[in-house]
Amino acid sequence: MHAPDGFLNAGTAVATGAVSLGAVGVALRQTRDVLQDRQIPLAGVAAAFIFAAQMVNFPVAAGTTGHLLGGALAAVLLGPAMGAVVVTVVVVIQALAFADGGLTALGYNILNMAVVTAIGGWAVFVLLRRVMPKTVNGLSLAAGLAAATSVVMSSMAFSIEWLFGATAPVSFAKVFGAMVTVHLLIGIGEGIITALAVRSVLSVRPDLVKGAEGMDLEPAGRKRSLRALTIGGLAVAFVIATVVAQFAVDDPDGLERVATDTGFAESGRDSTLSDTLFSDYATQGLGNEALSLAVAGATGTLITLAVGWGLFAIVRDRRRPARSPV
Amino acid sequence: MGAGHAHALYVHEHSPVHRLPPHVKIVSAVAFVVAVAVTPREALWAFGIDAIALLTVRGVARIPMRFVLARLAVILPFVAFAFVLPFVGEGEKTDVLGISVSEEGLWAMWNILAKATLGAATSILLAATTEVPRLLKGFERLRVPRLLTAIASFMLRYLEVITGELRRMRVAMAARGYSPRWIWQAKPIATSAGALFIRSYERGERIHAAMLARGFTGVMPDLYADTATRRQWLTATALPLLGATLAILGWVLR
Numbered sequence: 095m096h097a098p099d100g101f102l103n104a105g106t107a108v109a110t111g112a113v114s115l116g117a118v119g120v121a122l123r124q125t126r127d128v129l130q131d132r133q134i135p136l137a138g139v140a141a142a143f144i145f146a147a148q149m150v151n152f153p154v155a156a157g158t159t160g161h162l163l164g165g166a167l168a169a170v171l172l173g174p175a176m177g178a179v180v181v182t183v184v185v186v187i188q189a190l191a192f193a194d195g196g197l198t199a200l201g202y203n204i205l206n207m208a209v210v211t212a213i214g215g216w217a218v219f220v221l222l223r224r225v226m227p228k229t230v231n232g233l234s235l236a237a238g239l240a241a242a243t244s245v246v247m248s249s250m251a252f253s254i255e256w257l258f259g260a261t262a263p264v265s266f267a268k269v270f271g272a273m274v275t276v277h278l279l280i281g282i283g284e285g286i287i288t289a290l291a292v293r294s295v296l297s298v299r300p301d302l303v304k305g306a307e308g309m310d311l312e313p314a315g316r317k318r319s320l321r322a323l324t325i326g327g328l329a330v331a332f333v334i335a336t337v338v339a340q341f342a343v344d345d346p347d348g349l350e351r352v353a354t355d356t357g358f359a360e361s362g363r364d365s366t367l368s369d370t371l372f373s374d375y376a377t378q379g380l381g382n383e384a385l386s387l388a389v390a391g392a393t394g395t396l397i398t399l400a401v402g403w404g405l406f407a408i409v410r411d412r413r414r415p416a417r418s419p420v
Numbered sequence: 421m422g423a424g425h426a427h428a429l430y431v432h433e434h435s436p437v438h439r440l441p442p443h444v445k446i447v448s449a450v451a452f453v454v455a456v457a458v459t460p461r462e463a464l465w466a467f468g469i470d471a472i473a474l475l476t477v478r479g480v481a482r483i484p485m486r487f488v489l490a491r492l493a494v495i496l497p498f499v500a501f502a503f504v505l506p507f508v509g510e511g512e513k514t515d516v517l518g519i520s521v522s523e524e525g526l527w528a529m530w531n532i533l534a535k536a537t538l539g540a541a542t543s544i545l546l547a548a549t550t551e552v553p554r555l556l557k558g559f560e561r562l563r564v565p566r567l568l569t570a571i572a573s574f575m576l577r578y579l580e581v582i583t584g585e586l587r588r589m590r591v592a593m594a595a596r597g598y599s600p601r602w603i604w605q606a607k608p609i610a611t612s613a614g615a616l617f618i619r620s621y622e623r624g625e626r627i628h629a630a631m632l633a634r635g636f637t638g639v640m641p642d643l644y645a646d647t648a649t650r651r652q653w654l655t656a657t658a659l660p661l662l663g664a665t666l667a668i669l670g671w672v673l674r
Binding site: 096097098099100101104107122125126133134135136137138139140141142143145146147149162167171179180182183184186187189190191192193194196197198199261262263264268286287288289290291292293294295298299302 | 429449450453454456457458491492494495498505508522524525528529531532534535536538539540541542543544546547552555565567568570571572573574575576577578579581582583585586607609610611613614615616617618620621623624625627628631
């Protein structure tokens with residue numbers, strides 16, 4: 095995700111730079127009220143923690159590895175403003191001292207990795223916090239789902255920037271598809287790790303979790319296995335794919351709309367898979383529209399699961415212990 | 421450990437580049453990278469001269485070539501992406517070594533390769549010739565909010581301590597036979613991240629108490645009197661000036 099110099103054009107770099115500067119400025123003003131000089135060492139140590147957490151690499155597919163972005167984790171632990179500031183510091187230092195990410199790419203790197211993940215992740219977390227049970231497990235699950243969503247949001251933000259500032263003749267659709275697919279997988283990893291990390295902090299020092307402030311949490315209670323969590327998450331995915339998707343508006347989404355309006359829709363071809371069994375989220379040969387959508391959605395979820403599972407099974411090294419993170 | 425010993429990044433030398441005040445170097449490096457980024461990709465010669473200029477700075481600063489090359493490895497993932505572009509790119513095709521590739525994609529590959537390499541090399545040289553605490557002081561002198569520089573300086577001071585802690589946790593897990601294969605076996609990785617956070621936070625609290633005990637008032641003492649003379653500014657602007665001239669020439673001669 096640490097894009098180097100020249101990855102997007104100059105206009106996009108300047109525009110995203112302005113947005114990032116504004117967002118970080120607001121976050122700084124908010125933190126300044128709560129963060130007295132006395133807490134600066136704490137913020138610094140938290141930044142070092144996020145830096146270390148970003149070294150937790152997990153493989154995605156041949157040659158690519160994902161690492162924790164940590165934006166949502168930082169937001170849940172430290173609050174959105176402080177989280178965004180801390181991750182911004184991490185991204186800037188990575189660019190300056192470690193040459194990881196270009197100096198002129200700082201605008202979009204900060205936007206994608208610090209602002210979108212911390213603030214977007216926090217927004218999702220707050221929404222989920224309302225519906226989840228007020229327990230350690232409920233809150234951790236909310237944090238995990240928020241983290242997974244934040245990674246996908248980050249990849250979408252990059253794709254949208256690509257739409258305006260592409261430096262290569264690769265269509266938005268291709269970049270969007272590839273980025274979002276890969277980051278869905280990374281997001282699953284990020285979500286699981288974030289949920290469990292938050293859970294472990296909550297069970298030892300709940301006072302350190304900003305996202306649990308003012309909540310009277312029930313203790314973790316009966317220990318539930320990660321297997322149960324995985325199955326639960328899968329159930330949620332199924333419900334979304336088969337039931338919630340029924341309510342999805344059939345009108346073109348924002349991008350398709352823009353594409354039709356500006357006339358570049360014709361230039362985009364349907365993929366070669368467009369007349370296979372489940373094209374356009376419907377199952378060929380099934381009359382009932384709702385049923386056809388549900389079958390397509392459920393199959394899609396299953397296939398995604400199988401692919402993700404398979405990838406993890408393939409890339410995981412069976413003999414050697416977990417590689418040292420540094 | 422701690423301040424001023426970030427040897428992984430800094431190369432101890434006594435060169436004119438090392439002696440330049442940090443804020444001057446920061447301005448120079450950022451301006452140069454901006455100039456490179458806006459240079460048109462068709463101006464191959466401009467990137468060549470930019471590279472020669474950076475190599476000259478490297479020579480004057482006596483930074484080993486191997487050091488720069490090894491640290492350039494961070495851009496490899498994007499290099500891999502760049503190499504895919506000629507094959508997935510759309511538009512007119514051209515033949516290279518008998519393989520049909522997208523012409524536009526080829527240019528895009530070159531654009532990313534050239535700019536990413538020059539940009540990363542500039543950052544590497546900046547970090548190699550400037551100790552991190554001074555780099556942060558330089559930012560303060562450039563009016564970057566003190567809250568940001570203070571957080572960054574504490575982060576860098578404790579980075580090695582915390583990554584060391586993480587490494588020890590991983591070793592301890594491996595020593596107990598932890599070798600995860602499935603996603604539901606990832607729990608120890610995650611709980612160790614949680615434990616790392618608590619340890620880091622409690623360490624932060626102790627640091628703060630220790631600093632108060634030693635008379636910390638909220639502002640770090642200024643150890644370096646890095647004021648820049650006019651001559652130093654002139655020396656340091658040579659690089660971005662060259663970069664800007666090449667960028668303009670590139671656009672004019674296109």
